[in-house]
Amino acid sequence: MNPLKKLAGETAIYGVSSIVGRFLNWLLVPLYTYIFAPNEYGIVANLMSYVAIFLVLLTYGMETGYFRFANKEGKADITFSTGFLSLCLSTIVFWILILVFVKPLSDYLSIADHKEYLLLLAATLGFDAITALPFAKLRLQNKAFRYAGLKLINIFTNLGINLFFLVLCPWININFPNIPIETIWNPHIGVGYIFIAFCVASLLNFILLLPDFKFVSFKLDLGLFKELLSYSWPILVVSVCGQINLNLDKMLMPNLIPAKLDPMYQTGIYAANYKLAVIMTLFIQSFRYAFEPFFFAQAKKENSKQIYADVLKYFTVFCLLIFLGVMFYIDIVKLLIKSSYHEGLKIVPYVLLGNLFFGVFFSLSLWYKLSNKTKYGALLAMSGSIVTILINILLVPKMGYQGAAYAVLICFAMMMVVSYLLGQKHYPIPYDIKRILFYFLFAMILFAIGTQINIDNQWLRMLVKTPLLFAFIGLVIHKEKLWGKIKSWVNK
Numbered sequence: 001m002n003p004l005k006k007l008a009g010e011t012a013i014y015g016v017s018s019i020v021g022r023f024l025n026w027l028l029v030p031l032y033t034y035i036f037a038p039n040e041y042g043i044v045a046n047l048m049s050y051v052a053i054f055l056v057l058l059t060y061g062m063e064t065g066y067f068r069f070a071n072k073e074g075k076a077d078i079t080f081s082t083g084f085l086s087l088c089l090s091t092i093v094f095w096i097l098i099l100v101f102v103k104p105l106s107d108y109l110s111i112a113d114h115k116e117y118l119l120l121l122a123a124t125l126g127f128d129a130i131t132a133l134p135f136a137k138l139r140l141q142n143k144a145f146r147y148a149g150l151k152l153i154n155i156f157t158n159l160g161i162n163l164f165f166l167v168l169c170p171w172i173n174i175n176f177p178n179i180p181i182e183t184i185w186n187p188h189i190g191v192g193y194i195f196i197a198f199c200v201a202s203l204l205n206f207i208l209l210l211p212d213f214k215f216v217s218f219k220l221d222l223g224l225f226k227e228l229l230s231y232s233w234p235i236l237v238v239s240v241c242g243q244i245n246l247n248l249d250k251m252l253m254p255n256l257i258p259a260k261l262d263p264m265y266q267t268g269i270y271a272a273n274y275k276l277a278v279i280m281t282l283f284i285q286s287f288r289y290a291f292e293p294f295f296f297a298q299a300k301k302e303n304s305k306q307i308y309a310d311v312l313k314y315f316t317v318f319c320l321l322i323f324l325g326v327m328f329y330i331d332i333v334k335l336l337i338k339s340s341y342h343e344g345l346k347i348v349p350y351v352l353l354g355n356l357f358f359g360v361f362f363s364l365s366l367w368y369k370l371s372n373k374t375k376y377g378a379l380l381a382m383s384g385s386i387v388t389i390l391i392n393i394l395l396v397p398k399m400g401y402q403g404a405a406y407a408v409l410i411c412f413a414m415m416m417v418v419s420y421l422l423g424q425k426h427y428p429i430p431y432d433i434k435r436i437l438f439y440f441l442f443a444m445i446l447f448a449i450g451t452q453i454n455i456d457n458q459w460l461r462m463l464v465k466t467p468l469l470f471a472f473i474g475l476v477i478h479k480e481k482l483w484g485k486i487k488s489w490v491n492k
Helices: 003-026 028-035 038-059 062-070 076-100 102-108 115-130 132-140 144-175 192-213 222-256 263-298 304-328 330-336 339-364 366-370 374-399 401-426 433-451 458-479 483-491
Strands: none
Touching: 003 028, 003 144, 003 263, 028 038, 028 144, 028 263, 038 076, 038 115, 038 222, 038 263, 062 076, 062 132, 062 222, 076 102, 076 115, 076 132, 076 222, 102 115, 115 132, 115 192, 132 144, 132 192, 144 192, 222 263, 222 339, 222 374, 222 401, 263 304, 263 330, 263 339, 263 366, 263 401, 304 330, 304 339, 304 433, 304 458, 330 339, 330 458, 339 366, 339 401, 366 374, 366 401, 374 401, 433 458
């Protein structure tokens, strides 16, 4: 089977759980914006930014290490059991530390009156860390449907609990006061139900994966464990720094923005508008799930480097198409959040492009993973984090959340360029950079033209922009000589 078709197919399957699931979760954002004030939603965004970083810390690169060593003959089972046991032990240590230091941590996070938020999130993180390797095993075994099914159960459980406690229960309480709904629902819990939903959904996934644990030999190979850590620690640094680059803004804003400008309010506005880049984020996420095991499996094939080059080109094209689609139809996209949050729409193009550059960086990252030079990935990620921190410190106090959006764009652009230059030195791949840059510049020109179309009627304005989108699609089809393939596909 054509490896690119195989990658596309698996990307689509993983995308069912990633895109559909995240989109459903993303639909909770407008719900939150209607139920909670921006400063309340800001608390959720602030805490969840810490969750993203700690999940990476708790899995410490074991997934990538597992993919690397499990592909060696006779190593799959012992690699899984060693990695799985290490994750279980480290998770237990994490839970003990949270219980011991729950008070000072709650004080630091400004949730001293709601320590239960921290406990719920710690439980969620633990269950997600323990199930990380079983999910990775499903990916390695190409059990994409089981993987997607379990992820969708998690997502629908989370969605259902949110809708039940934040929508249905209040509605019943108002319209049917004789029903004792308050026996199971407490209106004062508020945003706490968001964290309850996350915890229950993660626990359910853990329970559903228990049958998979019976195949674990529960043997810890210390020699292999050291090899895994040696290989994975740079990946951990890369992942942590990557999450810092994605979430540090929401962590720092409450401390960088002057109190008179209501920092938690701005954090809420920024976080809600950041979510409008969800289509780009979801595509990159599903691509990442499929691409990592894919490029390891292709590494020994004669034409692997040309395959990697083609992947980057088409990946960039799809991302540019998403960018233009979101920006040309932003009048529709913005309806998904409450109008009181629309003041932050100006950050959307910067966030979209920042995510595009991050996706390209991930695609380029195969050079240091395949050449066992993961330390370069760590250095790149750390450099990106330093840039993110410096730009946020410099710009956010003066510009608010707009400065944070600039930081996202600059950070990932720098990491992408440096990774490409280093990759061509240590593991050269014949990327068609001229063609990719041509597509990028053409897309930016179309975007600039679109910004100059000022028509009061939003539907007419979007209609006039539509030919610009088709112009990009037509150019790609022409340049890539896809007309013949399209005709043959239509005639089937």
